[in-house]
Amino acid sequence: MELSGLAQLDPLIKAAILGVVEGATEFIPVSSTGHLIVVGDWLGFDGPGAKSFEIVIQLGAILAIVWIYRARLAKVLVTARRNPASQQLLWNLALAMLPAALVGLFTHEAIKRYLFNPDVVAVAFIAGGLIIIAIERWRPAMRIRGVDDIPPRTALGVGMAQVLSLVPGTSRSAATIMGGYCLGLSREAATEFSFFLAIPVMLAATGFELATNHRLLDASDAPVLVVGFLCAFLTALVVVRAFLRYVARNTFIPFAWYRIAFGVLLLLTYGSRFG
Numbered sequence: 001m002e003l004s005g006l007a008q009l010d011p012l013i014k015a016a017i018l019g020v021v022e023g024a025t026e027f028i029p030v031s032s033t034g035h036l037i038v039v040g041d042w043l044g045f046d047g048p049g050a051k052s053f054e055i056v057i058q059l060g061a062i063l064a065i066v067w068i069y070r071a072r073l074a075k076v077l078v079t080a081r082r083n084p085a086s087q088q089l090l091w092n093l094a095l096a097m098l099p100a101a102l103v104g105l106f107t108h109e110a111i112k113r114y115l116f117n118p119d120v121v122a123v124a125f126i127a128g129g130l131i132i133i134a135i136e137r138w139r140p141a142m143r144i145r146g147v148d149d150i151p152p153r154t155a156l157g158v159g160m161a162q163v164l165s166l167v168p169g170t171s172r173s174a175a176t177i178m179g180g181y182c183l184g185l186s187r188e189a190a191t192e193f194s195f196f197l198a199i200p201v202m203l204a205a206t207g208f209e210l211a212t213n214h215r216l217l218d219a220s221d222a223p224v225l226v227v228g229f230l231c232a233f234l235t236a237l238v239v240v241r242a243f244l245r246y247v248a249r250n251t252f253i254p255f256a257w258y259r260i261a262f263g264v265l266l267l268l269t270y271g272s273r274f275g
Contacts, residue, residue, distance in 0.1 A: 014043050015224040019057050019231025024239050026061040026232075027195060029132065029174030029255045030262075034121040037168060038266060041118060053221075053228055055209045060229040062202045064236030065195050073199075085148045089196070092155035096176075096197050099159040101204070104166055115168050118270045124169030125263030132256035135178055143184035147192050150185065157183045158193065162201075169263075172198065178252070187247045195240070 009017075021039050025032040036054055040046055045053075066073065076086040104111075144150055161179025165172035173194055180190030 009043065011224050012227050014045050015053070015228040016231045017043065018045065018053070019060065019228035020235045022054070022057045022228075023061050023064065023232040023235025023237075026058070026236060027065065027173050027198065027240050028243050029128070029171050029177055029252060030259055031121070031125065031128070031169050031171035031174065032058075032061075033116075034125060034169035034171070037116060037121055038118055051209070053225060055206055056225045057228040057232040058202060059206050060232035061236040062199060062206070064233050064240060065199055068237065068240055069195070088150075088152075089147065092150055092152060092193075093197055093200055095152055095156045096159035096162065096193075097201055097204070099156070100162045100166060100201065103163050107166065111166055111168075117168075118266055120167065121169035122263045122266035122270065124167050125259045125266065128170055128174055129256040129259030129263065132174065132178060132252050132259070135182060136251050136253050136256070140182050141184060142186050144189055145186050147189050147196065150189070150193060154180070154183050154185070155193075158190075158197070162197070172201070174255075174259075181252075187252075188244070191244065191247050 018036060018039060021035050022032055025035045040050055040054075076083075076089055079086045080090055144154065158176050158180045161175045161182075162172060163175075164170050165175040176194040176197055177187075177190045180193055181187060185193065
């Protein structure tokens with residue numbers, strides 16, 4: 001569904017809009033994939049080239065996390081052979097990656113074929129919002145204050161929660177943050193672990209997509225790709241830092257209501273498809 005006028009925008013403006021959408025939504029619990037599907041639909045930005053574009057702007061968002069945590073990540077990699085805390089974090093990330101990697105390996109094509117559409121996104125948005133509200137009302141007991149204190153079984157539990165994010169509109173960040181929160185992590189620890197987990201998960205997903213879709217990339221698309229990449233990177237830098245400050249003092253309830261409102265808007269917009 002193309003909204004009147006939006007489909008006629010210059011490709012560079014479309015790239016900037018989608019880059020901002022990716023950077024703003026990738027690491028907060030509202031689903032970047034869902035937003036890109038819907039906004040891309042509104043802009044008339046679809047087809048094989050759109051998929052390659054999304055891969056590139058996702059890489060921009062990932063690198064924003066790498067930049068923000070560059071000192072800590074460098075320390076972990078440099079001290080991994082001798083520092084138990086660094087070894088534990090790397091082991092926890094590997095455990096947390098495993099469930100979604102295995103499930104995604106066998107369901108990737110089916111998910112792309114049947115679930116990547118605004119209808120599924122709308123339902124997932126609303127369901128995710130209701131689940132976040134339920135978890136916040138439950139108020140799980142906090143047992144783990146920092147990322148370095150996460151035991152392997154809890155990391156694996158976060159990874160199992162991440163499997164839910166294979167459904168477009170669920171949000172990888174929402175699944176991992178709320179999963180960690182339910183398992184006793186503080187809001188800050190759940191959020192930071194979600195960010196760290198995003199790096200290998202998204203790099204692996206991006207590498208897989210580039211390997212299978214690299215032929216769709218063309219040198220003539222470079223300006224559009226660069227604009228989208230930079231917008232995603234810069235927006236993610238701002239949003240992630242603001243989000244970290246926010247979760248230190250606030251609940252996730254506002255994100256839940258946003259999800260529900262956005263999901264209802266999508267149902268109203270695409271409601272004719274349910275007839």
